[in-house]
Every structure is written in C-alpha cells, then in structure tokens.
Amino acid sequence: MTVADPLQRARTLMQMRRPAEAERELRGLLAQEPQHTTAHAFLALALVEQGSVAEAVAEAHEAVGLAPEQWFTHYAAGQVHYRARRPAEAMAAINASLDLEPEYAPTWELLARTQMLTGQWPQVAEAARRGLAIDPQDADLASLLALALTHLGDAEQARAAAAHAVQLDPESATAHLVYGHAALACGDPRTAADAFREVLRLDPGFDQARDLLVTALKQRNPLYRGLARLRGRFRGGWWQVFLLPAVPPLIAVFVLIAVLHWAAWVAEAWTTLRLARAKATRLLFEGTETRVAVLGCCLVAVGAALLVLGVALGQDAIGTAGVAVMALVTPVQEAVHTGSARGRAVLYGWTALLGLAIVTSVVLTSVATALLGVYAGLATIWVAAGVRRVLGSEG
Incomplete structure (x- = not known):
C-alpha cells in the first residue's frame, strides 16, 4: 500500500x-x-x-x-x-x-x-x-x-x-x-413555484425551498401580492412616532400603514388556509402554520360578529371590542413571524395583554378601553419592529 x-x-x-x-x-x-x-x-x-x-x-x-x-x-x-x-x-x-x-x-x-x-x-x-x-x-x-x-x-x-x-x-x-x-424578483411567482418544486424533487429535505414555494404560491394570489407590495411600500419607521406632536397629520399616515399591514396579514391567513386545505399543497404546511391561519380567520369572523352584535344592541363597547378582536390578527401574525424565541415570547405576552384588555372592555362596557385595544393591536407592527431590533439576534 x-x-x-x-x-x-x-x-x-x-x-x-x-x-x-x-x-x-x-x-x-x-x-x-x-x-x-x-x-x-x-x-x-x-x-x-x-x-x-x-x-x-x-x-x-x-x-x-x-x-x-x-x-x-x-x-x-x-x-x-x-x-x-x-x-x-x-x-x-x-x-x-x-x-x-x-x-x-x-x-x-x-x-x-x-x-x-x-x-x-x-x-x-x-x-x-x-x-x-x-x-x-x-x-x-x-x-x-x-x-x-x-x-x-x-x-x-x-x-x-x-x-x-x-x-x-x-x-x-x-x-x-x-x-x-x-x-x-421578476414578478413571476408561477415560474418560481415550478422552480422550487423542482428543488424539492431533487432534494426533498431542502426546507428553504419549501418555505419559498409557499411564498411563491401565495404571491400567485393577486390580492395577497398587491397588499404585500403596499405593506412594503408603506412600512414607516418607529422614529416617526416622535414627529407626531410636530406634524399631527402624520397620524393619518400611521393609520393607513397599520391598516395595510392588518389587511396583508388577513390575506396571509386566508391564503395559507386555502393552500393548506388544497390536496396539491397541503403537505407543504406544518401544523403550526395551519393553526395560526385558522386562528387569524376566526379572529376576523368573531370580531365581525361582535361588531354586528354591538350595532344591533346599541352597545358601543361590544362593537368596538369586535373591531379590537379583528385587530388581534396583527399581533398574532407578528409574533409567529418573529425569528427570535424570546421575541416571540414577548409578542405572545403582548397579544395576551391585548386580549385581556378587550375582555375587560366588554365586562366594564368601556368604549375607551376597547378603542385602546384597537389602536394597540394595529400598532403592533412597530412594537414588533422594536422587539426584533432588540432581540433579533438572540435565540
């Protein structure tokens, strides 16, 4: 030898x-x-x-x-x-x-x-x-x-x-x-989906390709694609909060940004749920993703029902609480889509506090508390941005 x-x-x-x-x-x-x-x-x-x-x-x-x-x-x-x-x-x-x-x-x-x-x-x-x-x-x-x-x-x-x-x-x-x-990047999600499917055929354990395939399939939905594009364009920055006393009209901009993000998260939940139920794509989704999508859709449905009930009964607190329940879609989705384990824990805690505030507003028939829940829920996009900035590198 x-x-x-x-x-x-x-x-x-x-x-x-x-x-x-x-x-x-x-x-x-x-x-x-x-x-x-x-x-x-x-x-x-x-x-x-x-x-x-x-x-x-x-x-x-x-x-x-x-x-x-x-x-x-x-x-x-x-x-x-x-x-x-x-x-x-x-x-x-x-x-x-x-x-x-x-x-x-x-x-x-x-x-x-x-x-x-x-x-x-x-x-x-x-x-x-x-x-x-x-x-x-x-x-x-x-x-x-x-x-x-x-x-x-x-x-x-x-x-x-x-x-x-x-x-x-x-x-x-x-x-x-x-x-x-x-x-x-060229705006062709259909071709992208075919490419990611080929990756998974060649390497079934390629998790990144699986996640990207899900993204491509979602972007084939024109509503989801449009809302995601608007959300990215109107993200804003946490530092703009300090401009509000000097430029009050910025409040309207903040509201627009928050509502666009909420609508995009609702579209995310609906699209995920639809794909998770389809025979051709259901195996791409883990149980957590599907449960979160179901929760997001349920929050919208329950919130809308409370809003209708509040209007029918003439109870402003119940109606406003319904809007706050719908707004919980944002904190739930922001928490799930946070990479840091500690960041997720913080945002889940924040979501739980918002839920407690909504229940309290109904029990006390407090419109102000419910309205605060609406604002805080929609504003979670900036809370989450701060949490990710501080805890993004921590496991």
Whole structure:
C-alpha cells in the first residue's frame, strides 16, 4: 500500500459525505508521515464537517505552516474558516491562495461564498464572473452570479444567469433554487413555484425551498401580492412616532400603514388556509402554520360578529371590542413571524395583554378601553419592529 492510497480514499469519503471515516484514514496516514501537508489540509476539512472547529483550525494552520508556498493549504484554510463562519480569516486565506494560484475556479467560488456571508453582493458578482472566466461550465458559479444580481436588483440579468446555471446542471438543486429566486424578483411567482418544486424533487429535505414555494404560491394570489407590495411600500419607521406632536397629520399616515399591514396579514391567513386545505399543497404546511391561519380567520369572523352584535344592541363597547378582536390578527401574525424565541415570547405576552384588555372592555362596557385595544393591536407592527431590533439576534 502506497501513501497515496489512504489520501485517495479520504478524498473519496469526503465526496461521499462521510467525514468521520475520512478522518480515520487521514490520521492513519499522518501516523506514518506526520509532515504530510495535504493530509493535514484534508483532515482540517474532515474535522470542520463534523463540527470540530477548533481542531480543524489548528490542522489548517499546521498545513499552512508546513507549506506556506502551496496554494492548496491556503485554500483548505479558507474552506475551514468559511464553514466555521469566520469571514475575515477566510478572506485572508483565500486571498493568499489566489496570490499563488489565480487560475483555480473553485477558489473564486469560495471567495464569492465568503463575501456572501457579509452581504457584499457587488463583490460576490465580481468573484463569480472571475471564476466563470476560468470555467464557463461551472453551474455553482453561475448560480452565485444570479443570486448576487438578484440582490443587486438586476432581475432580468439574474434570471438569465440562473437559467444558464440550470442549463449547465439540470440536476443541481441550487441552480433551480436561484432560478426561483430570480423569477420571484421578476414578478413571476408561477415560474418560481415550478422552480422550487423542482428543488424539492431533487432534494426533498431542502426546507428553504419549501418555505419559498409557499411564498411563491401565495404571491400567485393577486390580492395577497398587491397588499404585500403596499405593506412594503408603506412600512414607516418607529422614529416617526416622535414627529407626531410636530406634524399631527402624520397620524393619518400611521393609520393607513397599520391598516395595510392588518389587511396583508388577513390575506396571509386566508391564503395559507386555502393552500393548506388544497390536496396539491397541503403537505407543504406544518401544523403550526395551519393553526395560526385558522386562528387569524376566526379572529376576523368573531370580531365581525361582535361588531354586528354591538350595532344591533346599541352597545358601543361590544362593537368596538369586535373591531379590537379583528385587530388581534396583527399581533398574532407578528409574533409567529418573529425569528427570535424570546421575541416571540414577548409578542405572545403582548397579544395576551391585548386580549385581556378587550375582555375587560366588554365586562366594564368601556368604549375607551376597547378603542385602546384597537389602536394597540394595529400598532403592533412597530412594537414588533422594536422587539426584533432588540432581540433579533438572540435565540
């Protein structure tokens, strides 16, 4: 058995996504040849795949220390730092590799991916183009270029690049995913939905594609699409609250923004419920999504019934409480769509307080309390924005 045999086996095992077995091969090789540079580099990659970041970084530094003049050791170090989500260290290693060997397309791909971590989309596009100049048949580079162009707002060029990526590798889930992104950016949710379905056919466990497919299916609804566009255009900012004493007419703007958001959340609930009940799409939705959609629709129905009852009985408190119940759609949806667990807990608590205030307004027949519930419910979009700003990075 030659020393090349365990190294080749390790490479094959890495390609098969079996890093633990690759690690055993590489450690056996290093026991025979402790100074084997390539073995140290591949061992670093095998370790970071298993989540052993500190040990992987140590092995990468060992490889670079043994052969700083070899581009591959720097490339491997860049891979380790990238997978460990250390963009600054990854960039330094990648640039060192490119200084030694600028004609290796995968290094440009790694550079693009690293720049993507920090949202440097113009640099991502440039790195992808440099890589494609070396290897025009690389579907991953074409996909990265398309994704960068999508984020830069060049939807048509992004769609062309994504279509090229799909043409280069029709079996690439990433290429179809990026094509779906570009189609959404172009305002073509039907094509985007087809692309995301193809992603799920190729990789059924691709959760991001599942979420995007749901988004695309919802955007096929003209009402949902129009309300979502208006909501995005008239979001406003929490800082505008301080302008109200100086510019009272801004109150009308705030009311318009809040009502648009409420209408969009109602459309979200209705569209989700409709898709969750359809045979072709019901498996795309988890139980939580369906329950929240049912709750949102029920809040509208119960609130409308209370409003009608209040008008029929001449009870202003009951009618206003009905409007407040309908307004609860906003806090419920904002809570569910908050990524931070602590943020969700805060918003669920806020929703519970609003519900208690509505019940109190009915018991005490207090129109003022019910009206306060209406305003507070609709204004939850700014409460939620503040919660996400403070707790968005916390799990």
